[in-house]
Amino acid sequence: MRYVKLGKTDLEVSVIGFGAWAIGGWMWGGTNESESIRAINTAIDTGINLIDTAPAYGKGLSEEIVGKAIKGKRDKLIIATKCGLVWQFDKGELFFNYESGEKVYKFLGPKSIRYEIEQSLSRLGIDYIDLYQTHWQDRTTPIEDTMETLMDLKKEGKIRSIGASNANLKELEQYNQAGQLDVDQEKYNLIDNEVEQEILPWCKSNRVTMLAYSSLAKGLLTGKITHDREFKGDDLRKDDPRFSMENRKKINSVLAAEFEPIAEKYGLSLAQLSVAALVSQDGVVALCGIRDEKQAEENAKAGDYLIEESDIIKIRNAIETLDL
Numbered sequence: 001m002r003y004v005k006l007g008k009t010d011l012e013v014s015v016i017g018f019g020a021w022a023i024g025g026w027m028w029g030g031t032n033e034s035e036s037i038r039a040i041n042t043a044i045d046t047g048i049n050l051i052d053t054a055p056a057y058g059k060g061l062s063e064e065i066v067g068k069a070i071k072g073k074r075d076k077l078i079i080a081t082k083c084g085l086v087w088q089f090d091k092g093e094l095f096f097n098y099e100s101g102e103k104v105y106k107f108l109g110p111k112s113i114r115y116e117i118e119q120s121l122s123r124l125g126i127d128y129i130d131l132y133q134t135h136w137q138d139r140t141t142p143i144e145d146t147m148e149t150l151m152d153l154k155k156e157g158k159i160r161s162i163g164a165s166n167a168n169l170k171e172l173e174q175y176n177q178a179g180q181l182d183v184d185q186e187k188y189n190l191i192d193n194e195v196e197q198e199i200l201p202w203c204k205s206n207r208v209t210m211l212a213y214s215s216l217a218k219g220l221l222t223g224k225i226t227h228d229r230e231f232k233g234d235d236l237r238k239d240d241p242r243f244s245m246e247n248r249k250k251i252n253s254v255l256a257a258e259f260e261p262i263a264e265k266y267g268l269s270l271a272q273l274s275v276a277a278l279v280s281q282d283g284v285v286a287l288c289g290i291r292d293e294k295q296a297e298e299n300a301k302a303g304d305y306l307i308e309e310s311d312i313i314k315i316r317n318a319i320e321t322l323d324l
Contacts, residue, residue: 001300002304003049004285005209006131006161006182006183007163007207007208011078011160012049013050013285014047014048014050015303016050016288016300016302017050017052017211017287018290019288020065021057021062021289022291023058023061023065031061037068038293039290039291039292039295039296040070040296042293042296044076044077047303048300048303050080051066051070051078052080052081052131052213054082055082055083059098060119063124064124067123067126070124074126078130079126079130079131080130080131080163082133083108083133083134084116084138089105089107089112090105091140092140093106099234107140107141110146113150117158117159121158128157128158128159128160129158130160131160131161132159132162133164133165134150134167136166137171144174144178147174151178151179161180162180162183163181163182166185172199172202173202176208181206182207186199186211188213189214190217190278191217191220200284210284210285215275215286215287216275220242221271222269222271223252225248227252250323254318262314268301268302268305271299271302272299272302272305275288275299275302276303276306277307280305280312
């Protein structure tokens with residue numbers, strides 16, 4: 001496993017992080033606590049030291065499971081969570097409703113942030129958070145006010161670094177001007193690569209680590225989602241046009257024809273190659289959604305390899321042929 005500095009801090013993180021959205025169950029067809037805890041422990045054994053969660057993942061369930069899994073191991077880990085999606089207050093911008101009826105708002109007011117961090121610390125069973133990120137941006141609260149609160153929490157020792165997520169370039173610049181921004185977490189994979197136009201270059205020039213979520217495009221880049229697979233329950237892929245039978249056929253055809261020979265060259269699976277191609281770039285760390293021990297072991301291996309630039313170009317050219 002390779003490790004890199006997190007932004008402008010002295011924190012060293014594995015280039016592969018454990019994405020803990022799925023273990024919260026919400027929008028991923030439920031969860032299994034004991035299996036999730038084993039997955040986290042296996043990930044740690046492979047060298048993964050970054051675990052990324054959020055209160056919104058199962059209304060605190062993901063954080064609670066992570067908290068149980070990291071007991072006795074906390075000092076070895078970089079724990080990341082988020083603030084800004086709240087169902088306890090009816091302030092900010094209405095974002096969505098949970099199936100149970102609670103309304104979820106994007107809200108980053110100072111009092112709300114201070115409430116949220118205490119809840120997260122309690123669920124995680126820790127006394128500080130290594131990376132605290134604004135989950136979604138709230139247009140009703142000035143970024144300067146949000147960042148002032150985060151910087152105060154840093155001075156108080158409750159957090160060690162600050163990140164933003166799902167932000168545009170203007171918002172990132174405002175964060176960076178108001179305090180020390182070390183991470184930008186965005187949807188980023190070989191298919192969803194829009195951040196490469198402006199945001200990723202900006203991050204590199206400002207020593208802000210790009211934390212890539214959905215690094216496998218919700219499984220599309222694994223080659224394991226066949227055209228006839230059915231998504232059930234609250235699985236977020238069920239009604240996603242990206243996962244139509246036609247699109248899955250096109251993607252799997254490109255993976256077999258173009259990705260497979262490169263994957264064989266490095267002794268990697270298609271999923272490992274797709275993630276390794278991301279983290280072969282300076283300043284990029286990939287979050288992989290992990291639900292069991294096998295996935296933990298497979299995803300971690302992607303952090304062992306640097307993919308040659310000529311092969312990354314071939315991969316990008318193959319992706320550009322897709323019309324999704």
